Amino acid sequence: MIYDFILIGCLWMIFAISYFSQKKGFSYNNGKILLTTIPINEVYSQEVQEIRKNGLKSFKLLHLVFFIISFLPLLTKTDIEILLYIGTIFAYVISLGVLANKYIKQMRKLKKEKNFASFTRKYVDFTVSKEIDKQKLPIFLWLIPLVVFIGGFSIFGTFSDMELILFICLSTTLIAMIFMGLFWRRSKISVISENKEKNLYINKMKIIKLQNKIFTLVNFYSVLFLVLIYLQKMDKYSFLPFVGYIISITFFVVYIIYTINKIDMEISSNIEDDKFIEDQDEYYDIFGYKNPNDPRLLVPDPMNTGNTVINRGNKKGKILFAFSNILVAFVIIIALALSFEKDWKVEISDTVKISTMLYKENIKQSDIEKVELLDKFPNKRAIRMNGGATKEKAYGNFSLEGEGNVRLYVFNKTDKVIKISRKNEKTVYINMRTNEETEQLFEKLKNFVDK
Known part of the structure; x- marks a missing residue:
């Protein structure tokens, strides 16, 4: 349950910061409303205010909808909640962009129709x-x-x-x-x-x-x-x-x-x-700022308080914009891969080989001091050094209170767990998706040690 509320809390923090930051774009700031330069004497005209108020109303409604959606992870007991979490963030960002773009277009259309001076x-x-x-x-x-x-x-x-x-x-x-x-x-x-x-x-x-x-x-x-x-x-x-x-x-x-x-x-x-x-309206769009005549790499964002946007109009800006998007995509892919990786593979021959996407063990018989089958994972505080930790499983390098650094390959819903104590190496805790599979693995490991 704590894990669920951490995810929901992170979503709420993202929504709250974004709300108070982007709300600025729907008000008159430094000559602009919705990325559109509006003459001072037209700011409070009926047409301008109608677009502004409708946009702000939709903006508030959008945040209410996503506040409700943020509770969806509570409805699942599997790691699909990570997908829901990431999907919610993506849907929020895309919805916010579509909404803002809709009212930006309306404001710029009004500006053109009324021939507002610039x-x-x-x-x-x-x-x-x-x-x-x-x-x-x-x-x-x-x-x-x-x-x-x-x-x-x-x-x-x-x-x-x-x-x-x-x-x-x-x-x-x-x-x-x-x-x-x-x-x-x-x-x-x-x-x-x-x-x-x-x-x-x-x-x-x-x-x-x-x-x-x-x-x-x-x-x-x-x-x-x-x-x-x-x-x-x-x-x-x-x-x-x-x-x-x-x-x-x-x-x-x-x-x-x-x-x-x-x-x-x-x-x-x-x-x-x-x-x-x-008037620089032509250089601002929903993706940020694009002005080939401006040598700056980063400029203040008129739609987001305290935020900066990359100037995609020059070469350095284009490279930074592409790199930042690739980096975000890479992080998301790795996060999803860690969360939805299949069961770890265990092969026992001359050595015990445990394989995951990021971690691999190759344990020699001579390195093993003891193999124990525990009825449950030790009730001790643990911290993750690196690896994955979700509702269903935890694997990677952890530090366990009273034992120090250990390597985990543990399904949280399986009671039994195997403890492999090694000489001058990290202790390994491992189980499988069911207690029966874990017991079968323990018998194979025990035979491997005793032979």
């Missing part, structure tokens, strides 16, 4: 740009939180078991946070008025204040992550550090989304004239 002139305020550059934090300062974290870990941390896994997760997250700060540090200067003081105020809020907030949070998180590492070291079989990690990251994402939305609302409400809004 501006392509780009305004630059060099005075403000120079002043903002002076107030940006030096790039080397952004390395401080990473140095603090890695330095602290090197003092009391160890590259073993769960500490290593947690270290990889935390350091990767910290780097992502630093990257976000550096990305916003390089944000374009917004020109919303002919008043330089007003432009300076807006850009201080948009770039400097946001930069400082992210920098403060990253430094705080570098220390918090060390605390999580320390807690993991005190009890390596505890899941509390990972729970703390998920909660802290969720807070960071929600806070950043809230802060950026607030900044965007402030900028939008202070734009004085349409001439300060650059």
Whole structure:
């Protein structure tokens, strides 16, 4: 049951973050509604508001539907729930794209029919740009939180078991946070008025204040992550550090989304004239941004708060876009293969060979100390180092409390399990889909050892 609620909790987190992030696209932000540049005096016109409200209503209904669908994994007691989980995410992303694309097309059709004025002139305020550059934090300062974290870990941390896994997760997250700060540090200067003081105020809020907030949070998180590492070291079989990690990251994402939305609302409400809004509708589509005249690799996403999109208009962007999609597909394929792999194959001849897609054992008779048939798997806390762990089975490298690192090939619904103790090697726990098959395998292993 805990496994089910972990999956459902992950879905809810994806839906919630996506909802508050993408809701921005249905409101007027920096001259755009639904990726369409709308003149200021037309924003509250009946036609524009009707499309916006209908789109937002459908957007909310979509999330309600998928909230209900998220309970489907509870209806199955097999590993098909993994397929349901991945399928739900895919269906959600596709549905969201189709819905957004529908209302984007309606808004752009209205813009064309009404012949809304558009501006392509780009305004630059060099005075403000120079002043903002002076107030940006030096790039080397952004390395401080990473140095603090890695330095602290090197003092009391160890590259073993769960500490290593947690270290990889935390350091990767910290780097992502630093990257976000550096990305916003390089944000374009917004020109919303002919008043330089007003432009300076807006850009201080948009770039400097946001930069400082992210920098403060990253430094705080570098220390918090060390605390999580320390807690993991005190009890390596505890899941509390990972729970703390998920909660802290969720807070960071929600806070950043809230802060950026607030900044965007402030900028939008202070734009004085349409001439300060650059119409780039032709470069934005449902897949992101495609502008061959823009040398940037990543640009802010008008539809998703705090998100960035790849510029598919240049060569580097095309390569990164293709690579990221291939990587996602690869991860999904591997996850599905691990979840739906057939029974492990056991061959007994001169050695005992156990084969799965990723793991293989070749156990010599002389390496075996003892073979035992247990009535049930030891009631001890275990953590997965690598491998697969689903509702039906667990296989790969695990650490078992009181025994250390072991290799598992275990079907969870089978009571009996065989324990193969080896000399100077990991203990192997293995069973088959039924108790009868497990008992038959035990007799063969026992004969192999005794011969």
